[in-house]
Amino acid sequence: MSQIEQLETEILAAIGKVDDLAALEQIRVLALGKKGSVSALMKGLGQLPPDERKSFGQQVNGVKQALNKALGDKKTALADKALAQRLATETADISLPVRIGPLAQGRIHPISQCMDEINEIFADMGFAIAEGPDIEDDFHNFTALNIPADHPARQEQDTFYFPKRADGSRLVLRTHTSPVQIRTMQAQKPPIRIIAPGRVYRCDSDQTHTPMFHQVEGLVIDSETHMGHLKWVLEEFLKAFFEVDEVQMRFRANHFPFTEPSMEVDIRYERSGNEVRIGTGDQWMEILGCGMVHPNVLKAVGYDPEQLQGFAFGVGIDRLSMLKYGMPDLRDFFAADLKWLRHYGFGVLDVPTLAGGLGA
């Protein structure tokens, strides 16, 4: 082994053994520094015969390169090791809980959510959304809807009244969303396709009744809409709302002063635990009232019943919501109980869309 080779071997061995950056630097200086052992070799270059100089020079350069590489590798290895040691000291308890932020805390009330679902379905069928005041006059809540002053239907409505006014009339809290039909027809020319969701009030309070609840009214007026269309719209609505392929409906003749013919609609269902399955089963459940708009109602808003016709329907939103999502008690809807709202409420981003699905 030549002297050069031996020197290389010794230095590489020293690099291999070293385990801190300072010692490594010292080795580098001792070998490759100005006064280093490898640098010293080059000083002897001039004393060599000319024909050996080139190969000797190449040999020394080769050693330099090899040492530089070994030094660099070792430096990287030592830096990695040092980093690993430092990181080991920085270990955190990854089981500590984090706050998952407002999106997870916020809730939408089931009534709002169901209204959004209903809007989405009817918007697709071309229905606009109409609104009216909660405090109504006699004309809009009763008279225009073909409910004359002493009609028994008026007594059956459990109306909330405001004090008598100077002219003897009394305002009421609307007992149904039907006055919005009247207001819409007064304000608009046919054809009309609207739904009117909102609060309604009845002077009634027990396990299944609250003095305030929510309804959605539907109204279609044009020259040709008939009961076949009414059936189709209700069927499509119920299928879409309950997200079932089929819903079996039973139409029972009934009486509402503002429609004629009037019907109540039952849907087939079965109960499985606290779940209500719509569309299957052997029981009927009343779900809504509907009918063809009464000629007297059309006349009351100045429409010609010979030329115009259409249908109207009304559904309880709270009830639809209970059937779909399984809340056992209507009264809880208005108790603002956080536990209930968190359990039955909906997430911020559960926005019902036809593309993404309505239910959440």
Place this chain on the structure above:
Amino acid sequence: MKFTLSWLKEHLETDASLQEICDALTITGLEVEEIEDPAEKFAAYVVGEVLEAAPHPDADKLQVLKVDSGSGIVQVVCGAPNARKGLKGAFAPVGTYVTGIDLTLKKAKIRGVESFGMMCSERELELSEEHDGIIDLDTDAAPGTPYAQVVGLDDPVIEIAITPNRPDALGVRGIARDLVAAGLGTLKKDTLAEIGGKGACPVKIKIDNPELCPAFAGRLITGVKNGPSPDWLQQRLKSIGLRPINALVDMTNYISFDRGRPLHVYDADRLQGSIKARAGKSGESFVALDGETYKVDEQMCVIADDKAVLGLGGIMGGEDTGCTQATTNVFIESAWFDPINTARTGRRLNLMSDARYRFERGVDPSSVEPGLHLATQMVLDLCGGEASKVEMAGEPPLRNLVIELDAAKQFKRLTGATLGDDEIGKILQGLGFGVESNGKGMTVSVPEWRPDVHGEADLVEEVVRIYGVDNIKPEPLKRLSGVAKPVLTIGQKRVQRSRRVLSGRGMVEAVTWSFLPESEAQLFGGGTAELRLDNPISTDMSHMRPGLMPGLITAAKRNRAHNMNDAALFEVGQSYGGTAPEDQYISAAGIRFGQNEMSGSGRHWSGNAAPVDLFEVKADCMALLCQLGVDVGRVQVVREAPDWYHPGRSGVIRLGPKITLAYFGELHPGMRTKMDLSGAAAGFELFIDNLPQPKRKAISHTRPAMTVSDLHPVKRDFAFLVAADVAAGDVVRAALSADKKLIEAVNLFDLYEGDKMAEGKKSLAIEVTLQPRNETLTDKQIEAVGAKVVAAVSKTTGGEIRG
């Protein structure tokens, strides 16, 4: 309205089953609410005949019976003293659950003798308290015959809901008529016959107020023998929940339910002179059959004799002149009373009766005289006696209504389905309408018992309900456009968006009552007499809410009571500034209480949520305004929030001097005490209706081109020493106004009001961002802007730059 199956079959000839009948009733509009079949309860019991009765070998009071149960002869040990050979009774085989003793029978050994079942007493069947012996039937029925059948307890009771338009269905015969039209059978011939009577009626009838009582028929029947009515009649009345009184009274109740024809019977010996139907007079009163005294007035229709008020026409008779077992001469009234007045009177007196229920819906006016004959026949049958001739006053208000019906066309127009004139005519005739073809359609005469039918649409309704809506085919509503167009108004979108934004800030949506107690309404700017309900459900719900905040405070309080201490609730909904439609307004309001921040609530290892303060809710307001399209850089925040907020820690957000967008702040501690809400609480109310309408949307949705400078923005910090009462917002605004071209943003990044500051001073530090437009700013230019900022701030706020 209740009736039994056998009663229905008095009028309806049918093979249909109970279920078929009930289904048909429900579909055609007489919704069956309940079917009660008493036979079900007694299904296990059969007639058992005692073939042998021998003494028990080991007990004096027991006998060993051999009973023929129809399906075999069994041995029964029995303790009843009346058990004897030949007796037929109610036998319960092994396995029967006997309700009266709450026991399921098993094979038993009684004192060493086996017993297979039981001969029952009435108490054991819960028929009566009778327990001295076993049931002893007087029957020819063979052993094994269902017990219920033998004793007539197998008559199902059907209860239907009556809609206000169907007074005709308040009599069993009317119900039968609907079923006939629906194809379930035929109507039995009416047994009604005119009874001439002998001699003029000595009781004269006079109508003083024909608008209240247009027709009154009556007659006297002398020499009747009143007493308990026969079993069949008592049974029938009992089955529908009526209490049998005596034959005369039971007769009126029976006809009321059988025909929907209310009647009244007077003990003629207690009448003084003639009978009058007239308006009452104030000061008059009478004791009614319910034992209560009622005061009458000029608006009520009374029946009176020469001396006193006897009763209220069409509602209730009087106790004094009512028929008792002792009655021997009876005067029968069959009249017609105005529906509206009857309803009004009954309502004012809070007096309901089967008669009122019928008259206020409209009794068949053509039944005045026939009803009297029907009653006469029944009295003669049940009580004997001799009838006078009919005394009639006034005229029944017959409508004699005839409607021209373009039947097939109208049916098609309303239903989309096709039905021929023949079929339509048949349905109408089944319902008792007169139908005559008239080339173009048909002429329909309306029976007097259908006061609800006025025109063509009513007739089509009748046809549709019998034809069955289920038979109408659904037909798609025409689509208005291939892809549905948006329908929400800007207001509706803002309401929807508010809910999502606030819930996105960690708040939970509540829906609270529209009404609240007066005291709360007054605390929040409401509680006026105008918005008070006349008939609230309770005093806690007496007034319409003036705003959403009180409901949210109540909700927060209730949740705190349930140990839900740190949370945020919101509501988006209507409140009432007055009773006019335009006084109703929509707002979005929220309350945060306890330790609650948007990022979380309560305690946490990484840092507890701070008790809520005004800045948390100010952030809610600003975030919501921003999401609703308001440029929050343009709004002003001023004091003057309403009373229910902390005067120093609340504000109003305005747009210009006139438009109030929102209130926010910590809730006033005094108000919180009054509302009984403990702990920190802050809230906001944002008035959605007050938001500016967006500019009419251009047809294009293209955004304006983006202009961004390539030059880097430059940031410089300034700290000012200002008086403690200087609003930070004024400093920011002053800085922004120093050079509107160059200054793009001002960010207040530090507020220091600690004890190292001079008394009455605080330090505010701002970061000013300069955006060069055309060329990079030189140091000189930057310095010049800086000087302008300092000058502007010190001029408007008196602040000094800190070194």
